[in-house]
Amino acid sequence: MGLDYAWIHLIFTIPPAVILTIILRPLVTKIDLYKIVFLVSVAVIYTIPWDSYLIHTKVWTYPPHGILGPTLCEIPLEELFFFVIQTYMTSLLYILVNKPTVYLTYLFDDTDPRKSHVQYFRWRKRLGQVFFACFTLSSYYFSTLPSSKGTYLALICVWAGPVVFALWSLAYQPLLTLPRSKTWLPIILPTAYLWIVDTIALLRGTWTIESGTKVGLQMWPGLEVEEALFFLVTNTLVVFGLTAFENALAVVEAFPDKVPVVPTFPSPSLLMQALFLSPAEYDTSRINGIREALKNLSAKSRSFYLASSIFSGRLRLDLILLYAFCRVGDDLVDNAGSAEEAERWISHLTVFLETSYSADHSKRKLDEALAPFPPASRAILALLPTQALPSQPLFSLLEGFTSDVDFSRLKGKVPNKEAARFPIKTASDLEIYASRVASTVAELCLHLVYHHEPGSNTKQNSFSSMSIRDRCLKNGAKMGLALQYTNIARDVYVDARDGRCYLPTDWLREQGTTPEQVIETHGRADGVAETRKRLLDNAFAIYKESRGAIEDLPQYARAGIRVAVESYMEIGRVLVEKMAAGGPLEELSGSGRRNRASVPKPRRLLVGWGALTGRRSGAIPEKQVKTG
Numbered sequence: 001m002g003l004d005y006a007w008i009h010l011i012f013t014i015p016p017a018v019i020l021t022i023i024l025r026p027l028v029t030k031i032d033l034y035k036i037v038f039l040v041s042v043a044v045i046y047t048i049p050w051d052s053y054l055i056h057t058k059v060w061t062y063p064p065h066g067i068l069g070p071t072l073c074e075i076p077l078e079e080l081f082f083f084v085i086q087t088y089m090t091s092l093l094y095i096l097v098n099k100p101t102v103y104l105t106y107l108f109d110d111t112d113p114r115k116s117h118v119q120y121f122r123w124r125k126r127l128g129q130v131f132f133a134c135f136t137l138s139s140y141y142f143s144t145l146p147s148s149k150g151t152y153l154a155l156i157c158v159w160a161g162p163v164v165f166a167l168w169s170l171a172y173q174p175l176l177t178l179p180r181s182k183t184w185l186p187i188i189l190p191t192a193y194l195w196i197v198d199t200i201a202l203l204r205g206t207w208t209i210e211s212g213t214k215v216g217l218q219m220w221p222g223l224e225v226e227e228a229l230f231f232l233v234t235n236t237l238v239v240f241g242l243t244a245f246e247n248a249l250a251v252v253e254a255f256p257d258k259v260p261v262v263p264t265f266p267s268p269s270l271l272m273q274a275l276f277l278s279p280a281e282y283d284t285s286r287i288n289g290i291r292e293a294l295k296n297l298s299a300k301s302r303s304f305y306l307a308s309s310i311f312s313g314r315l316r317l318d319l320i321l322l323y324a325f326c327r328v329g330d331d332l333v334d335n336a337g338s339a340e341e342a343e344r345w346i347s348h349l350t351v352f353l354e355t356s357y358s359a360d361h362s363k364r365k366l367d368e369a370l371a372p373f374p375p376a377s378r379a380i381l382a383l384l385p386t387q388a389l390p391s392q393p394l395f396s397l398l399e400g401f402t403s404d405v406d407f408s409r410l411k412g413k414v415p416n417k418e419a420a421r422f423p424i425k426t427a428s429d430l431e432i433y434a435s436r437v438a439s440t441v442a443e444l445c446l447h448l449v450y451h452h453e454p455g456s457n458t459k460q461n462s463f464s465s466m467s468i469r470d471r472c473l474k475n476g477a478k479m480g481l482a483l484q485y486t487n488i489a490r491d492v493y494v495d496a497r498d499g500r501c502y503l504p505t506d507w508l509r510e511q512g513t514t515p516e517q518v519i520e521t522h523g524r525a526d527g528v529a530e531t532r533k534r535l536l537d538n539a540f541a542i543y544k545e546s547r548g549a550i551e552d553l554p555q556y557a558r559a560g561i562r563v564a565v566e567s568y569m570e571i572g573r574v575l576v577e578k579m580a581a582g583g584p585l586e587e588l589s590g591s592g593r594r595n596r597a598s599v600p601k602p603r604r605l606l607v608g609w610g611a612l613t614g615r616r617s618g619a620i621p622e623k624q625v626k627t628g
Helices: 004-024 030-057 076-100 116-143 149-179 179-204 225-254 267-276 284-300 302-308 314-336 339-358 363-370 375-380 390-404 426-450 463-490 492-497 507-508 515-520 526-550 555-581 602-614
Strands: 218-219
Touching: 004 179, 030 076, 030 225, 030 555, 076 179, 076 225, 076 526, 116 149, 149 225, 149 267, 179 225, 218 225, 218 492, 225 267, 225 284, 225 314, 284 302, 284 314, 284 375, 284 390, 302 515, 302 555, 302 602, 314 339, 314 375, 314 426, 339 363, 339 390, 390 426, 463 492, 463 526, 463 555, 492 507, 492 515, 507 515, 507 526, 526 555, 555 602
Parallel strands: none
Antiparallel strands: none
């Protein structure tokens, strides 16, 4: 009886597993836990017979002074734990690296031979199959080496080869199209680390590979080439297995026509059916639309893009599609060359919504309603989840776009010289405008949250639960005001260059200036800083009043909503900090669209982490703002 192997775990395997657990604890969902348990179970069950055979045939041995003693099928307890801890660590690293990934966007119909990229990927699939088949068949060659020196290599190949071949054949699309960092990193990092751990264990004599079963080559002193291959292969199995799981889950979640209701924990049989589904049956229009929506958000709505990775399943997809619809509409109106063109886009959007919500919305009528839009916009609009959304907030959003049309579309020019003609005359006008363009979006997001709430179809709509829901919707609309006020305060310079001023006219008059002067000076008129500070004060007052309602939302969505809200309000905190320091606000400008102010990425990640763990940034500190 000895503690050598136990100390290997206590010093080298358990600590990194604990660190990864702490890091991922706020991010891990029920489906993530399901993946891990599933993979660990498969790894243990599949490896026990193989490992038992290696021990029985003396390929490797464990000195009695290095292990505690209890065994299963001759496998020491510590070795069984190694199966679990290695799979667990690699799985956590994979989940961490791939948390923002929407796997659906990496799938495609590979059955059309006329598409050149399809032929390219099919050729790579075949090449991979040949490679892994040769890897498996090489076991025969190693088994023929003299004096059984290739036994260990042969057993590795015959054990791992068929599984790697099968996983590659079933999930080759994401394995080939995912960024390499998403697949290679979770293989290379734990492999390199376990090579070091294995070297230490072999040199200590914690376990031993018998000299008659190894070829005698070493990666470096102390690390046999068989051991190096073993850890590379086992981590590859885990990563390929997780990718195949995600591939199947993407098919299950993305195509309601194939799977009307997604179980909380999809059965292995359902996942296998999804993996074996022919790519020819994929809804490519849905894949392309979600791909376009993600492209739009990653470029123009980084705060929401960050928050969207916290959600999962169909809720995440529908939130992405809803927010992309809002971005598409906003961009069409903002980028119009004239007020008349902007009004035409609003009219087209109105027709699209009327058609979508009509009792008779045939595919032909919907295609006609979508025809005026650019292809990329059309792909997004066609997927708007109207079945889960009330129509009124969407039409109110279009009324907000109509308010934008009241401003001239000619950059650098003021439409008139009468301040009274500016649409945002009072704080009340500002609230109405913000409620149309932002409160509506917040309300729609919450409708999706409740629509996709697990078990929502079987829950009783009690008076208490409906009251909580109504309160959350009401506070969500208020929070939308806070986010829009922050947005307006951020974009004063940008809006002024576009001939707009959303700061209330009466507030500006109190500071001795007018909307015309704000536009003519590109947002640098006297009194603008004081007005922006006043707007941010209002935003944070509303935020402070409404944020508590987030904790009344369904538990599965709270963290994502917190991240979305806190990420956006952090823009306001940065603005206030800059104003308090008397620094130039345009230093905030990043590389995003129209040089809009943004929060540096490291700070966004810290804010997101704080929101996930429930530690919100809170109200901004009281500071004397330099507004001169």
